[in-house]
Amino acid sequence: MTTPHTAAEKAHILSEALPYIQRFYDKTIVIKYGGNAMTERHLMEAFAKDVVLLKLVGMNPVVVHGGGPQIAGLLQRIGKQSEFIQGMRVTDEETLDVVEMVLGGLVNQDIVTLINKHGGRAVGLTGKDGNFIHAKKMLVKSKEKADELLDIGQVGEITGIDPEIIQVLDARDFIPVVAPLGTDSEGNAYNINADVAAGKIAGVLQAEKVIFMTNTPGVLDKQMQLLTGLTPREVDELIADGTISGGMIPKVGYAVDAVNSGVKTAHIIDGRVEHALLLEVLTPEGVGTLIKRG
Ligand SMILES: Nc1ncnc2c1ncn2[C@@H]1O[C@H](COP(=O)(O)OP(=O)(O)O)[C@@H](O)[C@H]1O
Ligand SMILES: CC(=O)N[C@@H](CCC(=O)OP(=O)(O)O)C(=O)O
Numbered sequence: 100m101t102t103p104h105t106a107a108e109k110a111h112i113l114s115e116a117l118p119y120i121q122r123f124y125d126k127t128i129v130i131k132y133g134g135n136a137m138t139e140r141h142l143m144e145a146f147a148k149d150v151v152l153l154k155l156v157g158m159n160p161v162v163v164h165g166g167g168p169q170i171a172g173l174l175q176r177i178g179k180q181s182e183f184i185q186g187m188r189v190t191d192e193e194t195l196d197v198v199e200m201v202l203g204g205l206v207n208q209d210i211v212t213l214i215n216k217h218g219g220r221a222v223g224l225t226g227k228d229g230n231f232i233h234a235k236k237m238l239v240k241s242k243e244k245a246d247e248l249l250d251i252g253q254v255g256e257i258t259g260i261d262p263e264i265i266q267v268l269d270a271r272d273f274i275p276v277v278a279p280l281g282t283d284s285e286g287n288a289y290n291i292n293a294d295v296a297a298g299k300i301a302g303v304l305q306a307e308k309v310i311f312m313t314n315t316p317g318v319l320d321k322q323m324q325l326l327t328g329l330t331p332r333e334v335d336e337l338i339a340d341g342t343i344s345g346g347m348i349p350k351v352g353y354a355v356d357a358v359n360s361g362v363k364t365a366h367i368i369d370g371r372v373e374h375a376l377l378l379e380v381l382t383p384e385g386v387g388t389l390i391k392r393g
Contacts, residue, residue, distance in 0.1 A: 116381040123380065124157040126307035127269070129362075131297035131350075132210065134165040135314035136370020146312075147213035149376040150274060154219055158380075159269040162214075162221075162276045163300055165293035166206040167346075173197050185239050186349045190252040190290040198290045202278040203227075210276050222273045225280040227288065229264035232257060232296065234281030234289040255281045255289025257296065260303040298353025302360030309357045310379060311350050312370035317387035318343060318351060327385075330393030331355040354390045365390040 104112070130150070137143055153160045170188070174181055174197055182189045190198060207223040214221035226232025234255030241247035268275045279296035281289045294311060301309035318326045318334075321342050329337075334351045337343045343351055347367075354365035368375050368387030378386050 112382075115383060119381045120156045123307055125159070127159045127161060127301075127304045128153060128380065129161045129163060129297055129301035129304065129306045129309045130376065131293060131309065131311045132162055132164040133293065133311065133313045133370060134167040134169055134206070136312045137164075137166075137206070138168070139371075142371065142373060143210075143213055144217075145373045146370070146376060147210070147217045147219070149374055150214055150221075151217045151219040152377065153380060154272070154274055160274055161265055161269070161300065161304065161306075162210060162274065163279060163293060163297040164202075164206055164210055164276065165279070166202050167293075169206050170198055170201045173201055184249060184251050185242075186346055187237065187239065187251055187254050187292055188290065190254050192253070195253045195288060195290055199225075199280060199288060202290075203280055207276060207278045214274055214276065220273045221276050222268055223276045223278070224264065225278040226260075226291065226296065227280050227282045229261070230282065231261050231264050232279075232281035232291065233259040233261070233283065234291060235283055236289070253287070253289050255291045257281060257291065257299050258283075260299055262300070262303050265300070265304065292349050294349040294353045298357040298365075301357045301362045301365075306357075306362050308364050308366060308380070309354065309362050310366045310368060310376065311354060312368055312375060313346075313350065314369070314371055315347075315367075316369045317367045318347065326388055328389045328391075330391070331359065332393060334390065351390065358390060358392050363391070 150160050203225045211221040211223040235258050237254045237256035238248040241249050265275050279291040279293040281291050316325045320326055334355050357365050366387055366389055368379050
Protein backbone atom coordinates (compact mmCIF):
# COMPACT_ATOMS: atom_id res chain seq x y z
CA MET A 100 0.00 0.00 0.00
CA THR A 101 1.29 3.44 -0.85
CA THR A 102 0.64 6.26 1.63
CA PRO A 103 -1.93 8.75 0.36
CA HIS A 104 -0.61 12.20 -0.51
CA THR A 105 -1.73 15.30 1.29
CA ALA A 106 -3.40 18.05 -0.75
CA ALA A 107 -0.17 20.09 -0.66
CA GLU A 108 1.86 17.15 -1.98
CA LYS A 109 -0.66 16.54 -4.75
CA ALA A 110 -0.55 20.21 -5.76
CA HIS A 111 3.26 20.10 -5.80
CA ILE A 112 3.31 16.98 -8.01
CA LEU A 113 0.79 18.52 -10.44
CA SER A 114 2.65 21.82 -10.67
CA GLU A 115 5.90 19.99 -11.42
CA ALA A 116 4.37 18.92 -14.74
CA LEU A 117 4.11 22.52 -16.00
CA PRO A 118 7.65 22.94 -17.45
CA TYR A 119 7.33 19.60 -19.25
CA ILE A 120 3.95 20.54 -20.71
CA GLN A 121 5.50 23.83 -21.90
CA ARG A 122 8.62 22.15 -23.29
CA PHE A 123 6.78 19.42 -25.18
CA TYR A 124 3.75 21.46 -26.30
CA ASP A 125 3.01 20.75 -30.00
CA LYS A 126 5.91 18.25 -30.14
CA THR A 127 5.61 14.75 -31.53
CA ILE A 128 6.16 11.86 -29.13
CA VAL A 129 6.35 8.42 -30.76
CA ILE A 130 5.47 5.62 -28.35
CA LYS A 131 6.37 2.04 -29.16
CA TYR A 132 3.93 -0.08 -27.18
CA GLY A 133 5.43 -3.56 -27.03
CA GLY A 134 3.36 -6.72 -26.92
CA ASN A 135 5.09 -7.70 -23.69
CA ALA A 136 3.86 -4.51 -22.02
CA MET A 137 0.25 -5.27 -23.00
CA THR A 138 -0.40 -8.30 -20.88
CA GLU A 139 -2.43 -6.78 -18.05
CA ARG A 140 -5.70 -4.97 -18.59
CA HIS A 141 -5.24 -2.36 -15.87
CA LEU A 142 -1.85 -1.40 -17.38
CA MET A 143 -3.44 -1.03 -20.82
CA GLU A 144 -6.17 1.19 -19.34
CA ALA A 145 -3.53 3.37 -17.62
CA PHE A 146 -1.56 3.55 -20.88
CA ALA A 147 -4.66 4.67 -22.82
CA LYS A 148 -5.39 7.37 -20.22
CA ASP A 149 -1.78 8.61 -20.40
CA VAL A 150 -1.95 8.92 -24.19
CA VAL A 151 -5.22 10.88 -23.96
CA LEU A 152 -3.73 13.18 -21.32
CA LEU A 153 -0.62 13.91 -23.41
CA LYS A 154 -2.84 14.78 -26.37
CA LEU A 155 -5.10 17.03 -24.30
CA VAL A 156 -2.17 19.04 -22.93
CA GLY A 157 -1.05 19.78 -26.49
CA MET A 158 1.44 17.07 -27.50
CA ASN A 159 1.14 14.83 -30.55
CA PRO A 160 1.43 11.24 -29.38
CA VAL A 161 1.82 8.66 -32.15
CA VAL A 162 1.40 5.06 -30.98
CA VAL A 163 3.25 2.30 -32.86
CA HIS A 164 2.41 -1.07 -31.37
CA GLY A 165 3.83 -4.57 -31.40
CA GLY A 166 2.08 -7.79 -30.55
CA GLY A 167 4.70 -10.54 -30.63
CA PRO A 168 3.21 -12.56 -27.72
CA GLN A 169 -0.32 -12.10 -29.13
CA ILE A 170 0.83 -13.43 -32.55
CA ALA A 171 2.51 -16.37 -30.77
CA GLY A 172 -0.77 -17.09 -28.93
CA LEU A 173 -2.82 -17.34 -32.13
CA LEU A 174 -0.14 -19.34 -33.95
CA GLN A 175 -0.11 -21.79 -31.06
CA ARG A 176 -3.89 -22.16 -31.29
CA ILE A 177 -3.58 -23.25 -34.92
CA GLY A 178 -0.69 -25.54 -34.01
CA LYS A 179 2.05 -23.55 -35.71
CA GLN A 180 5.54 -22.96 -34.37
CA SER A 181 7.46 -19.76 -34.95
CA GLU A 182 11.16 -19.34 -35.44
CA PHE A 183 13.12 -16.12 -34.87
CA ILE A 184 16.32 -15.30 -36.71
CA GLN A 185 18.19 -12.28 -35.31
CA GLY A 186 15.08 -11.01 -33.55
CA MET A 187 12.84 -11.31 -36.65
CA ARG A 188 9.96 -13.78 -36.94
CA VAL A 189 10.37 -16.07 -39.95
CA THR A 190 7.13 -15.28 -41.80
CA ASP A 191 5.65 -17.72 -44.33
CA GLU A 192 2.30 -17.01 -46.05
CA GLU A 193 0.23 -18.64 -43.28
CA THR A 194 2.15 -16.77 -40.56
CA LEU A 195 1.68 -13.52 -42.47
CA ASP A 196 -2.11 -14.05 -42.39
CA VAL A 197 -1.96 -14.44 -38.61
CA VAL A 198 0.36 -11.43 -38.24
CA GLU A 199 -1.98 -9.25 -40.31
CA MET A 200 -5.00 -10.46 -38.36
CA VAL A 201 -3.42 -9.88 -34.96
CA LEU A 202 -1.48 -6.65 -35.60
CA GLY A 203 -3.81 -4.94 -38.08
CA GLY A 204 -6.98 -6.28 -36.42
CA LEU A 205 -7.15 -7.47 -32.85
CA VAL A 206 -4.32 -5.58 -31.15
CA ASN A 207 -4.74 -2.38 -33.14
CA GLN A 208 -8.48 -2.20 -32.52
CA ASP A 209 -8.07 -3.06 -28.86
CA ILE A 210 -5.74 -0.07 -28.34
CA VAL A 211 -7.96 2.23 -30.44
CA THR A 212 -11.04 1.24 -28.44
CA LEU A 213 -9.30 1.79 -25.10
CA ILE A 214 -8.01 5.25 -26.05
CA ASN A 215 -11.45 6.25 -27.33
CA LYS A 216 -13.12 4.89 -24.20
CA HIS A 217 -11.00 7.35 -22.22
CA GLY A 218 -12.02 10.31 -24.36
CA GLY A 219 -9.37 10.33 -27.08
CA ARG A 220 -9.98 10.19 -30.84
CA ALA A 221 -7.72 7.36 -31.90
CA VAL A 222 -7.54 6.17 -35.50
CA GLY A 223 -6.07 2.75 -36.24
CA LEU A 224 -4.00 2.24 -39.36
CA THR A 225 -1.37 -0.10 -40.67
CA GLY A 226 1.59 0.96 -42.77
CA LYS A 227 -0.45 -0.25 -45.75
CA ASP A 228 -3.02 2.52 -45.29
CA GLY A 229 -2.36 5.56 -47.46
CA ASN A 230 0.68 3.59 -48.74
CA PHE A 231 2.47 5.00 -45.74
CA ILE A 232 5.20 2.42 -44.95
CA HIS A 233 7.09 1.21 -48.02
CA ALA A 234 8.98 -2.03 -47.58
CA LYS A 235 10.98 -4.65 -49.39
CA LYS A 236 11.91 -8.19 -48.47
CA MET A 237 14.49 -8.24 -45.71
CA LEU A 238 17.42 -10.63 -46.07
CA VAL A 239 19.45 -11.26 -42.93
CA LYS A 240 23.13 -12.10 -42.70
CA SER A 241 23.83 -15.67 -41.62
CA LYS A 242 25.73 -15.94 -38.34
CA GLU A 243 27.54 -19.07 -39.54
CA LYS A 244 28.62 -17.81 -42.98
CA ALA A 245 29.22 -14.06 -43.09
CA ASP A 246 28.71 -13.83 -46.88
CA GLU A 247 25.43 -15.78 -46.87
CA LEU A 248 22.05 -13.97 -46.85
CA LEU A 249 19.03 -15.77 -45.39
CA ASP A 250 15.48 -15.49 -46.76
CA ILE A 251 13.14 -15.28 -43.75
CA GLY A 252 9.92 -14.95 -45.74
CA GLN A 253 7.62 -11.93 -45.78
CA VAL A 254 9.63 -9.85 -43.31
CA GLY A 255 9.93 -6.26 -44.43
CA GLU A 256 12.80 -3.83 -44.39
CA ILE A 257 11.54 -0.25 -44.51
CA THR A 258 12.52 1.56 -47.70
CA GLY A 259 10.53 4.72 -47.13
CA ILE A 260 7.85 6.35 -44.99
CA ASP A 261 5.35 8.93 -46.19
CA PRO A 262 4.36 10.76 -42.99
CA GLU A 263 1.50 12.76 -44.53
CA ILE A 264 -1.31 10.59 -43.17
CA ILE A 265 0.12 10.85 -39.63
CA GLN A 266 0.56 14.61 -39.94
CA VAL A 267 -3.01 15.02 -41.21
CA LEU A 268 -4.37 13.02 -38.26
CA ASP A 269 -2.20 14.94 -35.75
CA ALA A 270 -3.28 18.29 -37.14
CA ARG A 271 -6.97 17.37 -36.71
CA ASP A 272 -6.48 16.16 -33.12
CA PHE A 273 -6.72 12.47 -33.88
CA ILE A 274 -4.29 10.03 -32.26
CA PRO A 275 -2.70 7.70 -34.83
CA VAL A 276 -2.30 4.07 -33.70
CA VAL A 277 -0.01 2.29 -36.15
CA ALA A 278 0.37 -1.46 -36.77
CA PRO A 279 3.81 -2.29 -38.24
CA LEU A 280 2.87 -3.69 -41.65
CA GLY A 281 4.15 -2.41 -44.97
CA THR A 282 3.78 -2.96 -48.71
CA ASP A 283 5.89 -2.80 -51.85
CA SER A 284 4.92 -1.38 -55.23
CA GLU A 285 3.51 -4.78 -56.30
CA GLY A 286 1.14 -4.80 -53.33
CA ASN A 287 2.95 -7.52 -51.38
CA ALA A 288 2.46 -7.22 -47.62
CA TYR A 289 5.33 -7.40 -45.12
CA ASN A 290 5.63 -8.11 -41.41
CA ILE A 291 7.85 -5.43 -39.85
CA ASN A 292 9.42 -5.52 -36.40
CA ALA A 293 7.60 -2.88 -34.35
CA ASP A 294 10.81 -1.41 -32.86
CA VAL A 295 12.11 -0.81 -36.38
CA ALA A 296 8.84 0.83 -37.45
CA ALA A 297 8.72 3.07 -34.34
CA GLY A 298 12.34 4.20 -34.68
CA LYS A 299 11.95 4.99 -38.39
CA ILE A 300 8.60 6.77 -37.97
CA ALA A 301 10.12 8.89 -35.16
CA GLY A 302 13.03 9.80 -37.44
CA VAL A 303 10.83 10.80 -40.38
CA LEU A 304 8.54 12.86 -38.11
CA GLN A 305 11.59 14.47 -36.42
CA ALA A 306 9.94 13.57 -33.11
CA GLU A 307 10.96 15.10 -29.81
CA LYS A 308 11.09 11.66 -28.19
CA VAL A 309 10.68 8.02 -29.06
CA ILE A 310 9.69 5.89 -26.08
CA PHE A 311 9.94 2.09 -26.19
CA MET A 312 7.66 0.51 -23.58
CA THR A 313 8.75 -3.02 -22.79
CA ASN A 314 8.95 -5.58 -19.99
CA THR A 315 12.22 -4.65 -18.29
CA PRO A 316 13.12 -1.60 -16.18
CA GLY A 317 15.26 -0.42 -19.12
CA VAL A 318 18.65 -1.56 -20.41
CA LEU A 319 20.38 -3.59 -17.69
CA ASP A 320 24.11 -4.18 -17.20
CA LYS A 321 25.70 -7.57 -16.53
CA GLN A 322 24.83 -7.25 -12.80
CA MET A 323 21.19 -6.61 -13.81
CA GLN A 324 21.45 -2.98 -12.68
CA LEU A 325 19.57 -0.31 -14.64
CA LEU A 326 21.70 1.84 -16.95
CA THR A 327 19.95 5.21 -16.78
CA GLY A 328 21.81 6.96 -19.59
CA LEU A 329 23.64 5.68 -22.69
CA THR A 330 25.26 7.16 -25.78
CA PRO A 331 25.18 5.41 -29.18
CA ARG A 332 28.83 4.38 -28.67
CA GLU A 333 28.10 2.80 -25.30
CA VAL A 334 25.18 0.91 -26.86
CA ASP A 335 27.53 -0.55 -29.52
CA GLU A 336 29.94 -1.67 -26.79
CA LEU A 337 27.16 -3.36 -24.79
CA ILE A 338 25.96 -5.24 -27.88
CA ALA A 339 29.53 -6.27 -28.77
CA ASP A 340 30.24 -7.67 -25.28
CA GLY A 341 26.91 -9.52 -25.13
CA THR A 342 25.31 -7.45 -22.34
CA ILE A 343 22.48 -6.53 -24.71
CA SER A 344 20.94 -9.51 -26.50
CA GLY A 345 17.74 -10.91 -28.06
CA GLY A 346 14.76 -8.56 -28.43
CA MET A 347 16.72 -5.71 -26.83
CA ILE A 348 19.07 -5.55 -29.86
CA PRO A 349 16.55 -4.12 -32.39
CA LYS A 350 15.12 -1.86 -29.68
CA VAL A 351 18.40 -0.13 -28.80
CA GLY A 352 19.56 -0.34 -32.42
CA TYR A 353 16.56 1.61 -33.67
CA ALA A 354 16.62 3.92 -30.66
CA VAL A 355 20.15 4.87 -31.76
CA ASP A 356 19.05 5.10 -35.39
CA ALA A 357 16.28 7.53 -34.32
CA VAL A 358 18.61 9.84 -32.33
CA ASN A 359 21.13 9.77 -35.18
CA SER A 360 18.31 10.90 -37.50
CA GLY A 361 17.49 13.94 -35.34
CA VAL A 362 15.08 12.63 -32.70
CA LYS A 363 16.14 14.43 -29.50
CA THR A 364 15.95 11.52 -27.07
CA ALA A 365 15.05 7.83 -27.04
CA HIS A 366 13.86 6.03 -23.93
CA ILE A 367 13.49 2.37 -23.02
CA ILE A 368 10.98 2.18 -20.18
CA ASP A 369 9.11 -0.42 -18.15
CA GLY A 370 5.58 -0.83 -19.45
CA ARG A 371 4.74 -2.95 -16.40
CA VAL A 372 4.88 0.15 -14.20
CA GLU A 373 1.47 1.79 -14.04
CA HIS A 374 1.51 5.21 -15.79
CA ALA A 375 5.16 4.75 -16.85
CA LEU A 376 4.47 6.96 -19.87
CA LEU A 377 3.22 9.85 -17.76
CA LEU A 378 6.15 9.53 -15.38
CA GLU A 379 8.57 9.62 -18.28
CA VAL A 380 7.11 12.65 -20.06
CA LEU A 381 5.73 14.83 -17.28
CA THR A 382 7.89 14.35 -14.19
CA PRO A 383 11.49 15.17 -13.31
CA GLU A 384 11.98 11.52 -12.32
CA GLY A 385 12.13 10.08 -15.82
CA VAL A 386 12.19 6.30 -15.84
CA GLY A 387 14.23 3.64 -17.59
CA THR A 388 17.16 4.22 -19.94
CA LEU A 389 17.71 7.47 -21.81
CA ILE A 390 19.67 7.30 -25.07
CA LYS A 391 20.92 10.51 -26.63
CA ARG A 392 23.81 11.61 -28.81
CA GLY A 393 26.96 11.92 -26.76
N1 LIG B 1 20.81 -5.77 -21.40
C1 LIG B 1 19.48 -6.02 -21.38
N2 LIG B 1 18.66 -5.28 -20.60
C2 LIG B 1 17.33 -5.51 -20.57
N3 LIG B 1 16.71 -6.48 -21.30
C3 LIG B 1 17.46 -7.25 -22.11
C4 LIG B 1 18.89 -7.03 -22.21
N4 LIG B 1 19.37 -7.94 -23.10
C5 LIG B 1 18.33 -8.66 -23.54
N5 LIG B 1 17.17 -8.28 -22.96
C6 LIG B 1 15.86 -8.88 -23.23
O1 LIG B 1 15.09 -8.04 -24.08
C7 LIG B 1 13.70 -8.21 -23.75
C8 LIG B 1 12.86 -7.07 -24.34
O2 LIG B 1 12.69 -7.26 -25.73
P1 LIG B 1 11.35 -7.96 -26.35
O3 LIG B 1 11.09 -9.25 -25.65
O4 LIG B 1 11.51 -8.00 -27.82
O5 LIG B 1 10.22 -6.94 -25.88
P2 LIG B 1 9.00 -6.19 -26.63
O6 LIG B 1 7.92 -7.18 -26.87
O7 LIG B 1 8.62 -5.14 -25.66
O8 LIG B 1 9.53 -5.59 -27.92
C9 LIG B 1 13.76 -8.27 -22.24
O9 LIG B 1 12.61 -8.88 -21.69
C10 LIG B 1 15.02 -9.09 -21.96
O10 LIG B 1 14.73 -10.45 -21.89
C1 LIG C 1 9.46 -9.29 -38.27
C2 LIG C 1 8.93 -9.42 -36.88
O1 LIG C 1 9.55 -10.04 -36.04
N1 LIG C 1 7.76 -8.82 -36.61
C3 LIG C 1 7.12 -8.85 -35.32
C4 LIG C 1 6.03 -7.81 -35.30
C5 LIG C 1 5.42 -7.58 -33.93
C6 LIG C 1 6.40 -7.01 -32.92
O2 LIG C 1 7.46 -6.52 -33.23
O3 LIG C 1 5.92 -7.10 -31.63
P1 LIG C 1 6.69 -6.82 -30.25
O4 LIG C 1 7.15 -5.42 -30.27
O5 LIG C 1 5.65 -7.08 -29.23
O6 LIG C 1 7.84 -7.80 -30.17
C7 LIG C 1 6.55 -10.25 -35.01
O7 LIG C 1 6.13 -10.96 -35.92
O8 LIG C 1 6.51 -10.60 -33.81
